[in-house]
Amino acid sequence: MTENRGAALETALAYHRAWTSHDFERAMTYIAEDIVCQAPSGRLESAEAFRGFMGPFAQILIRSNLIAAFGNDTTAVLMYDTDTVPVSDAPGAEYLTVKEGKISHMRIIFDRLPFEAARPAAAKG
């Protein structure tokens, strides 16, 4: 299910392998300082903002497997499944743009509803 070698796909897969193997600091080496990430909760600008979003998710990850990976030299799409501490079977999809070996843009889609449902009632706003 992995298709079409290309620099962006290679970077996307290296990033994915790093964070799904619990090496988030290595994953961050593939993230551009000025990354723009369009996440379900809104737009994040900068590697630090991205770290604040993906770091906590990487910490609750139990396992992930890649469902699909396509790309070329400039963009790539990954789809993957995850099991996390609060939610099992939580898939995600990412569309990534890579410039000079770093991910400069990411559009990420996942279903927030089961995560919201798993939050302690006292924490719900």
Place this chain on the structure above:
Amino acid sequence: MTENRGAALETALAYHRAWTSHDFERAMTYIAEDIVCQAPSGRLESAEAFRGFMGPFAQILIRSNLIAAFGNDTTAVLMYDTDTVPVSDAPGAEYLTVKEGKISHMRIIFDRLPFEAARPAAAKG
């Protein structure tokens, strides 16, 4: 952002063009009778079950634009943005398997949270 010609990608794009141009019956001609669809709400088996899921969504669609499309002769990935009647800026991603010109498997990811939030309070279970 559309890459790699192939039979599955062509079918995926034809399906996508049909439902996003409000021709849902034409979209259904690309769906296998025994489709298995893994949706955020669970597993759907059969074209009729799929119709019950995607038909109502197609009816509330205002517009869609394709963000990314990759594929080959057997599988494809689409990512797209939509505006719908209850929710604006609602992206989705699909990983599709195509056999004999019909979509036999679809894994679809989208964020149900804004749709849940937009439901009338009386309708929430």
